[in-house]
Amino acid sequence: MNHSESVDCTVKPPVFLQIGDAKGDSARSGVCVVDDLATDINIEKITFKNYYTAYVTIRLLRRKAEKEGSAKWCTALRDLALMDNPHTEGGSQNYFSIHRRQMQVEPDHVESLRLILRQPSSAWRLFNLEEIRLFPHKEPAPEKEVSDWLSNLIVVKQPPDLEGLPDPQTVSSSIQQMWALTEVMQANRTTASIGRFDVDGCYDINLLSLT
Amino acid sequence: MADKEKRRSAAIPSGMSAGKAIKPDSDVEFLSQAGVGDLLRGALLKMVEARSDDPIGFLADHFCNLASVTDSSPAGCGEDEQMNGAGACAQEQQHLNRALWHLRLAHHSQRSAFSNNVRVAYDLLNVSGCQRQAAEVPDGPDGSCSDDPIGAGEAGGGGVRGGLYTQTLQCLCSEGGVPASTSAPLLRRLHCQDHEVVPYDVFRHGVLTCAVFSDYIRQSQKLYAEVCCPHEGPATRALCLAVLGTLKEALETSAGCEPDCCINANNKAYACVESNVKAIRYLEASAKISPNQLAQAMDGARSRGPGGNMDAKEFENAAADLFITRVKVVF
Numbered sequence: 067m068n069h070s071e072s073v074d075c076t077v078k079p080p081v082f083l084q085i086g087d088a089k090g091d092s093a094r095s096g097v098c099v100v101d102d103l104a105t106d107i108n109i110e111k112i113t114f115k116n117y118y119t120a121y122v123t124i125r126l127l128r129r130k131a132e133k134e135g136s137a138k139w140c141t142a143l144r145d146l147a148l149m150d151n152p153h154t155e156g157g158s159q160n161y162f163s164i165h166r167r168q169m170q171v172e173p174d175h176v177e178s179l180r181l182i183l184r185q186p187s188s189a190w191r192l193f194n195l196e197e198i199r200l201f202p203h204k205e206p207a208p209e210k211e212v213s214d215w216l217s218n219l220i221v222v223k224q225p226p227d228l229e230g231l232p233d234p235q236t237v238s239s240s241i242q243q244m245w246a247l248t249e250v251m252q253a254n255r256t257t258a259s260i261g262r263f264d265v266d267g268c269y270d271i272n273l274l275s276l277t
Numbered sequence: 278m279a280d281k282e283k284r285r286s287a288a289i290p291s292g293m294s295a296g297k298a299i300k301p302d303s304d305v306e307f308l309s310q311a312g313v314g315d316l317l318r319g320a321l322l323k324m325v326e327a328r329s330d331d332p333i334g335f336l337a338d339h340f341c342n343l344a345s346v347t348d349s350s351p352a353g354c355g356e357d358e359q360m361n362g363a364g365a366c367a368q369e370q371q372h373l374n375r376a377l378w379h380l381r382l383a384h385h386s387q388r389s390a391f392s393n394n395v396r397v398a399y400d401l402l403n404v405s406g407c408q409r410q411a412a413e414v415p416d417g418p419d420g421s422c423s424d425d426p427i428g429a430g431e432a433g434g435g436g437v438r439g440g441l442y443t444q445t446l447q448c449l450c451s452e453g454g455v456p457a458s459t460s461a462p463l464l465r466r467l468h469c470q471d472h473e474v475v476p477y478d479v480f481r482h483g484v485l486t487c488a489v490f491s492d493y494i495r496q497s498q499k500l501y502a503e504v505c506c507p508h509e510g511p512a513t514r515a516l517c518l519a520v521l522g523t524l525k526e527a528l529e530t531s532a533g534c535e536p537d538c539c540i541n542a543n544n545k546a547y548a549c550v551e552s553n554v555k556a557i558r559y560l561e562a563s564a565k566i567s568p569n570q571l572a573q574a575m576d577g578a579r580s581r582g583p584g585g586n587m588d589a590k591e592f593e594n595a596a597a598d599l600f601i602t603r604v605k606v607v608f
Contacts, residue, residue: 215557231579232503232516234572240500241524241566247493248528248600250385254485255605258478260439260469262608 077198108203109173113163118193119183120152121145124164126171127178137177142169145184152187166203174203316343326390327382342375373441376401377448385488395481402437402445436476439469446487453491459597463490466606479607486604490597497596501589515582517592519574523566525599531562 106129124143130136143164149157166173179200185193228234263269308314320339329335376398383390446467450460467483469475475483504512504520564570587595 212553212556212560215560228572228576231572231575232506234568234575236503237500237520237575238566238568238571240496240503241520241527241571242563244493244496244500244524244596244600245527245531245562245566247489247496248603249531251486251489251600252603254482256478256482258476258482259608260473260475260479262473 106175110201110203114198115196118190121184123182125180436474439473440471442475443468449487511586514585514587515578517587519578527562527565
């Protein structure tokens, strides 16, 4: 993972919700808010390391491109299962990556991200997501075209003094032939093999045991 | 020539097997019974393919070849078991000579003609006890072998003997005008041991590489002559190194375009990008050996390069080295 690609974001400490004063019931859930201090970004993917979270819901605060100041919350992903069984260990400490294609809405112009974590099992009282990283969406680099290369050619000035030097035209023509012949040889390589088993020309049985 | 004529009268031409007693009435009948039409057609086709500068010499060689084929085939099969070492050697030499003759017919740049000739040469060398020169006789197999010689080239013979293959390569290099010392490193990469069996692909690759190498060495000799003048003495070391350096750079630039670099055939978009990248690399490589670049390199070498001279042999070896390091070792 290329750490330099991820956007800096501030993760607030998780807030565990409780119903009334009761503790230890299934409605207990953790809410983790990730705030993005930068202006709106387009998310390519979100990666994190799980810590005993069973389900995660992702909500996005998206700003509409044309209207400044009005932003709406929407659900990008609802109840993604991170653990096969909330009571057991499976998936409890796995690394996950959520791509923009997996989201139900386009994660563009995102101001804020809210991850709602749920762990219905009473076996795991503390749960969280760690190492949360956001990767911005990058436009694919345009393919290098032959025309680009041609337009980048710099006209070389003729060296002033060719006295005593062989004619560059004839030398170049010979070299081009030699280059072309070598390319022909390389282009006609074969993958067929004789099927040799020797090591450096030797079929000594002791060497065979080493390979 | 006289004894050959005597022997030919004893061998029965295939067209006349049944009709010996019947005298042909007209010229047309005589010619069709002798199978001359097919003979001449085969000769003309070969000539068109080879486009030799000496048509009469070419035709003479061709018919000599055919004559030696039909001479040995009736006798050859029966003598296999009784053949002693010397006899087998002589016959192998005959096969080798014939194979080399075929390989000389077309230049490697005439791709389909050259491939055909390589195939014929391979089948010639790929003998397994039975005579398999039936590929050359226009009327069909004459010996006791009943299976199709072209189709069963590999299944029947299994491949060319390693020693014979190495000899073929050596002859090709020396006939191409390459001194033995120059071609030795190349042959070390391509040669096969006598006990090994060479499949068709390896044979073709070896033959093509040697043919291309002889052209390459001839070009390098021409290049040395060009680099020498206008001094008319041995060329300066600096100049030679500069010139070979540009070639080396060009080869390294285009080195990424090898056909076996991974291309996902399922992804057409990626394949387009790959061919674009290849085209750009070829253009970059060719720009390095343009006359302007060479003029700059030579000008720079004159002022900055090492002193002393380089003789023709050393130049040839250096150029050969650039080629040979890029030859894949047979494995």
